[in-house]
Amino acid sequence: MDSWSKMMEWKQLADKYMNQSFFPGFDDKKQSTGPHVNLYESDNELVCVVSLPGLKNIDDVEVYVYKNAVKLIGNTNFHVSGMSVRQDEIFQGRFEREIDLPYSVRENPIEAYYRKGLLYIRLYRLLTDERKKKKVEIKYEDD
Template structure:
Protein backbone atom coordinates (compact mmCIF):
# COMPACT_ATOMS: atom_id res chain seq x y z
CA UNK A 1 0.00 0.00 0.00
CA UNK A 2 1.47 3.38 -0.98
CA UNK A 3 1.63 6.37 1.38
CA UNK A 4 -1.29 8.17 -0.34
CA UNK A 5 -3.58 5.17 0.19
CA UNK A 6 -2.49 4.98 3.84
CA UNK A 7 -3.24 8.67 4.32
CA UNK A 8 -6.69 8.33 2.72
CA UNK A 9 -7.43 5.32 4.93
CA UNK A 10 -6.38 7.35 7.96
CA UNK A 11 -8.58 10.27 6.82
CA UNK A 12 -11.60 7.96 6.47
CA UNK A 13 -11.06 6.71 10.03
CA UNK A 14 -10.73 10.29 11.31
CA UNK A 15 -13.90 11.30 9.41
CA UNK A 16 -15.79 8.39 10.96
CA UNK A 17 -14.47 9.14 14.47
CA UNK A 18 -15.28 12.88 14.23
CA UNK A 19 -18.60 12.26 12.41
CA UNK A 20 -17.57 14.97 9.90
CA UNK A 21 -14.88 15.62 7.34
CA UNK A 22 -11.41 15.91 8.89
CA UNK A 23 -10.36 18.48 6.20
CA UNK A 24 -13.57 20.51 5.74
CA UNK A 25 -11.90 23.82 4.86
CA UNK A 26 -9.70 22.23 2.19
CA UNK A 27 -12.64 20.46 0.54
CA UNK A 28 -14.96 23.48 0.76
CA UNK A 29 -12.29 25.76 -0.68
CA UNK A 30 -11.79 23.44 -3.66
CA UNK A 31 -15.54 23.24 -4.39
CA UNK A 32 -16.10 26.99 -3.91
CA UNK A 33 -13.61 27.80 -6.63
CA UNK A 34 -16.15 27.02 -9.35
CA UNK A 35 -15.08 26.10 -12.86
CA UNK A 36 -11.42 25.55 -13.67
CA UNK A 37 -9.87 28.25 -15.85
CA UNK A 38 -6.99 28.30 -18.33
CA UNK A 39 -5.70 31.65 -19.56
CA UNK A 40 -3.67 31.78 -22.77
CA UNK A 41 -1.73 34.85 -23.90
CA UNK A 42 -0.15 36.12 -27.08
CA UNK A 43 1.32 39.56 -27.71
CA UNK A 44 -2.05 41.33 -28.25
CA UNK A 45 -4.65 38.70 -27.37
CA UNK A 46 -5.94 36.65 -24.43
CA UNK A 47 -8.02 33.49 -24.51
CA UNK A 48 -9.84 32.61 -21.29
CA UNK A 49 -11.14 29.01 -21.24
CA UNK A 50 -13.54 27.86 -18.51
CA UNK A 51 -14.53 24.24 -17.96
CA UNK A 52 -18.35 24.14 -17.80
CA UNK A 53 -19.52 20.62 -18.70
CA UNK A 54 -23.21 20.04 -19.30
CA UNK A 55 -24.19 23.66 -19.89
CA UNK A 56 -27.39 23.59 -21.95
CA UNK A 57 -28.67 27.16 -21.66
CA UNK A 58 -26.25 30.03 -22.34
CA UNK A 59 -28.40 32.22 -20.06
CA UNK A 60 -27.17 30.12 -17.10
CA UNK A 61 -23.80 31.89 -17.34
CA UNK A 62 -23.04 35.61 -17.41
CA UNK A 63 -19.67 36.95 -18.53
CA UNK A 64 -18.54 40.46 -17.63
CA UNK A 65 -15.34 42.03 -18.90
CA UNK A 66 -13.89 45.19 -17.41
CA UNK A 67 -10.42 46.73 -17.37
CA UNK A 68 -8.11 43.84 -16.51
CA UNK A 69 -10.60 41.23 -15.25
CA UNK A 70 -13.22 38.76 -16.44
CA UNK A 71 -16.06 37.80 -14.12
CA UNK A 72 -18.11 34.62 -14.58
CA UNK A 73 -21.39 34.22 -12.71
CA UNK A 74 -23.62 31.23 -13.21
CA UNK A 75 -25.02 27.90 -12.28
CA UNK A 76 -24.19 24.45 -13.59
CA UNK A 77 -25.89 21.17 -12.82
CA UNK A 78 -26.47 17.88 -14.48
CA UNK A 79 -28.08 14.71 -13.26
CA UNK A 80 -28.05 11.12 -14.41
CA UNK A 81 -31.62 9.85 -14.28
CA UNK A 82 -32.18 6.97 -11.86
CA UNK A 83 -28.75 7.27 -10.23
CA UNK A 84 -27.27 9.02 -7.23
CA UNK A 85 -23.81 10.52 -6.98
CA UNK A 86 -21.12 8.28 -5.49
CA UNK A 87 -18.09 10.50 -6.19
CA UNK A 88 -18.38 14.21 -6.99
CA UNK A 89 -15.35 15.93 -8.56
CA UNK A 90 -16.96 17.82 -11.45
CA UNK A 91 -18.08 21.18 -10.12
CA UNK A 92 -21.85 21.72 -9.97
CA UNK A 93 -23.85 24.57 -8.48
CA UNK A 94 -23.79 28.34 -8.30
CA UNK A 95 -20.47 30.02 -8.91
CA UNK A 96 -18.95 33.45 -9.14
CA UNK A 97 -15.40 33.58 -10.38
CA UNK A 98 -13.19 36.56 -11.21
CA UNK A 99 -10.06 36.10 -13.30
CA UNK A 100 -7.35 38.76 -13.22
CA UNK A 101 -5.86 39.53 -16.61
CA UNK A 102 -2.23 40.50 -17.21
CA UNK A 103 -3.31 43.72 -18.96
CA UNK A 104 -6.44 45.76 -19.73
CA UNK A 105 -8.55 44.58 -22.64
CA UNK A 106 -10.74 46.24 -25.27
CA UNK A 107 -14.51 46.41 -24.97
CA UNK A 108 -14.91 45.50 -28.65
CA UNK A 109 -14.44 43.02 -30.09
CA UNK A 110 -15.00 40.33 -27.47
CA UNK A 111 -15.89 36.87 -28.72
CA UNK A 112 -17.42 34.26 -26.41
CA UNK A 113 -18.46 30.78 -27.50
CA UNK A 114 -19.27 27.44 -25.90
CA UNK A 115 -18.01 24.24 -27.46
CA UNK A 116 -17.61 20.70 -26.07
CA UNK A 117 -18.00 21.75 -22.44
CA UNK A 118 -15.63 24.71 -22.65
CA UNK A 119 -16.56 28.38 -22.51
CA UNK A 120 -13.98 30.36 -24.53
CA UNK A 121 -13.65 34.14 -24.26
CA UNK A 122 -11.30 35.87 -26.72
CA UNK A 123 -10.08 39.31 -25.62
CA UNK A 124 -7.79 41.92 -27.16
CA UNK A 125 -5.26 44.26 -25.51
CA UNK A 126 -6.45 47.81 -24.76
CA UNK A 127 -4.21 50.84 -25.05
CA UNK A 128 -6.43 52.97 -22.74
CA UNK A 129 -9.01 51.76 -20.20
CA UNK A 130 -11.65 54.42 -19.44
CA UNK A 131 -14.84 52.37 -19.66
CA UNK A 132 -17.42 50.36 -17.70
CA UNK A 133 -18.26 46.64 -17.51
CA UNK A 134 -19.72 45.03 -20.61
CA UNK A 135 -21.95 41.95 -20.55
CA UNK A 136 -20.82 39.45 -23.20
CA UNK A 137 -23.21 37.31 -25.29
CA UNK A 138 -22.29 33.58 -25.48
CA UNK A 139 -22.97 31.61 -28.69
CA UNK A 140 -23.75 27.90 -28.34
CA UNK A 141 -21.73 26.15 -31.05
CA UNK A 142 -22.92 22.66 -30.03
CA UNK A 143 -26.28 23.24 -31.73
Protein backbone atom coordinates (compact mmCIF):
# COMPACT_ATOMS: atom_id res chain seq x y z
CA MET A 1 0.00 0.00 0.00
CA ASP A 2 1.47 3.39 -0.94
CA SER A 3 1.81 6.25 1.56
CA TRP A 4 -1.16 8.16 0.15
CA SER A 5 -3.47 5.16 0.50
CA LYS A 6 -2.38 4.70 4.11
CA MET A 7 -3.09 8.36 4.85
CA MET A 8 -6.52 8.18 3.21
CA GLU A 9 -7.33 5.07 5.24
CA TRP A 10 -6.30 6.91 8.41
CA LYS A 11 -8.43 9.92 7.40
CA GLN A 12 -11.48 7.70 6.88
CA LEU A 13 -11.02 6.19 10.35
CA ALA A 14 -10.66 9.67 11.88
CA ASP A 15 -13.78 10.87 10.00
CA LYS A 16 -15.76 7.89 11.29
CA TYR A 17 -14.53 8.38 14.86
CA MET A 18 -15.28 12.11 14.91
CA ASN A 19 -18.53 11.67 12.95
CA GLN A 20 -17.41 14.54 10.72
CA SER A 21 -14.61 15.35 8.31
CA PHE A 22 -11.22 15.39 10.02
CA PHE A 23 -9.85 17.68 7.27
CA PRO A 24 -12.72 20.05 6.39
CA GLY A 25 -12.50 21.36 2.84
CA PHE A 26 -10.19 18.53 1.81
CA ASP A 27 -10.60 17.94 -1.92
CA ASP A 28 -10.96 14.18 -2.46
CA LYS A 29 -11.01 14.66 -6.25
CA LYS A 30 -7.25 15.21 -6.23
CA GLN A 31 -6.58 12.49 -3.71
CA SER A 32 -3.51 11.10 -5.41
CA THR A 33 -0.06 12.51 -5.94
CA GLY A 34 0.02 10.62 -9.18
CA PRO A 35 -2.19 9.22 -11.88
CA HIS A 36 -5.33 7.27 -11.06
CA VAL A 37 -5.07 3.49 -11.36
CA ASN A 38 -7.58 0.69 -11.89
CA LEU A 39 -6.54 -2.90 -11.24
CA TYR A 40 -8.41 -5.77 -12.89
CA GLU A 41 -7.96 -9.43 -11.97
CA SER A 42 -8.78 -12.86 -13.31
CA ASP A 43 -7.57 -16.24 -12.03
CA ASN A 44 -3.95 -15.88 -13.15
CA GLU A 45 -3.77 -12.43 -14.70
CA LEU A 46 -3.73 -8.79 -13.62
CA VAL A 47 -4.26 -5.74 -15.79
CA CYS A 48 -3.19 -2.41 -14.34
CA VAL A 49 -4.74 0.57 -16.17
CA VAL A 50 -3.12 3.94 -15.48
CA SER A 51 -4.70 7.26 -16.49
CA LEU A 52 -1.99 9.35 -18.20
CA PRO A 53 -3.68 12.00 -20.36
CA GLY A 54 -1.48 14.21 -22.48
CA LEU A 55 1.53 11.91 -22.55
CA LYS A 56 3.48 12.97 -25.63
CA ASN A 57 6.54 10.76 -25.18
CA ILE A 58 6.28 7.23 -23.79
CA ASP A 59 9.83 7.63 -22.45
CA ASP A 60 8.44 10.15 -19.93
CA VAL A 61 7.11 7.19 -17.90
CA GLU A 62 9.06 4.32 -16.38
CA VAL A 63 7.41 1.12 -15.13
CA TYR A 64 9.11 -1.22 -12.70
CA VAL A 65 7.60 -4.54 -11.67
CA TYR A 66 8.91 -6.51 -8.72
CA LYS A 67 7.42 -9.34 -6.74
CA ASN A 68 3.97 -8.00 -5.78
CA ALA A 69 4.18 -4.32 -6.73
CA VAL A 70 4.33 -2.00 -9.73
CA LYS A 71 6.19 1.29 -9.45
CA LEU A 72 5.50 4.15 -11.85
CA ILE A 73 7.82 7.13 -12.20
CA GLY A 74 7.15 9.84 -14.73
CA ASN A 75 6.03 13.24 -15.77
CA THR A 76 2.91 14.46 -17.55
CA ASN A 77 2.38 18.03 -18.68
CA PHE A 78 -0.29 19.60 -20.81
CA HIS A 79 -1.82 23.02 -21.01
CA VAL A 80 -4.01 25.18 -23.17
CA SER A 81 -1.90 27.88 -24.82
CA GLY A 82 -2.64 31.48 -23.96
CA MET A 83 -4.93 30.69 -21.02
CA SER A 84 -4.58 30.39 -17.27
CA VAL A 85 -5.97 27.52 -15.22
CA ARG A 86 -9.36 28.22 -13.65
CA GLN A 87 -10.04 24.71 -12.30
CA ASP A 88 -7.34 22.05 -11.95
CA GLU A 89 -8.50 18.46 -11.33
CA ILE A 90 -6.55 16.42 -13.90
CA PHE A 91 -3.22 15.37 -12.44
CA GLN A 92 -0.13 16.64 -14.20
CA GLY A 93 3.50 17.01 -13.23
CA ARG A 94 6.16 14.69 -11.83
CA PHE A 95 4.92 11.59 -10.04
CA GLU A 96 6.13 8.47 -8.33
CA ARG A 97 3.46 5.92 -7.52
CA GLU A 98 3.61 2.38 -6.16
CA ILE A 99 0.70 -0.01 -6.63
CA ASP A 100 0.47 -3.05 -4.38
CA LEU A 101 -0.63 -6.19 -6.19
CA PRO A 102 -2.79 -8.92 -4.61
CA TYR A 103 -0.12 -11.55 -5.35
CA SER A 104 3.39 -11.94 -6.73
CA VAL A 105 3.75 -11.78 -10.50
CA ARG A 106 6.10 -13.38 -13.02
CA GLU A 107 8.97 -11.50 -14.61
CA ASN A 108 8.00 -12.78 -18.05
CA PRO A 109 5.84 -12.09 -19.89
CA ILE A 110 4.96 -8.52 -18.96
CA GLU A 111 3.19 -6.46 -21.59
CA ALA A 112 2.70 -2.69 -21.49
CA TYR A 113 1.12 -0.40 -24.07
CA TYR A 114 -0.28 3.14 -24.19
CA ARG A 115 -3.54 3.91 -25.98
CA LYS A 116 -5.95 6.86 -25.83
CA GLY A 117 -4.51 8.34 -22.64
CA LEU A 118 -4.31 5.04 -20.76
CA LEU A 119 -1.29 2.90 -19.96
CA TYR A 120 -2.12 -0.83 -19.80
CA ILE A 121 0.22 -3.20 -17.94
CA ARG A 122 -0.58 -6.92 -18.24
CA LEU A 123 0.93 -9.18 -15.57
CA TYR A 124 0.68 -12.89 -14.77
CA ARG A 125 0.51 -14.65 -11.41
CA LEU A 126 3.70 -16.24 -10.10
CA LEU A 127 2.97 -19.82 -9.15
CA THR A 128 4.57 -20.54 -5.80
CA ASP A 129 5.31 -23.59 -3.71
CA GLU A 130 2.12 -22.84 -1.75
CA ARG A 131 0.00 -24.39 -4.48
CA LYS A 132 -1.54 -27.79 -3.94
CA LYS A 133 0.52 -30.78 -4.87
CA LYS A 134 -0.68 -32.50 -7.97
CA LYS A 135 -0.60 -36.25 -8.08
CA VAL A 136 0.97 -37.55 -11.29
CA GLU A 137 -0.63 -40.61 -12.79
CA ILE A 138 1.85 -43.37 -13.63
CA LYS A 139 1.03 -45.47 -16.65
CA TYR A 140 2.23 -49.05 -16.90
CA GLU A 141 3.93 -50.01 -20.17
CA ASP A 142 4.60 -53.57 -21.22
CA ASP A 143 7.87 -54.42 -22.98
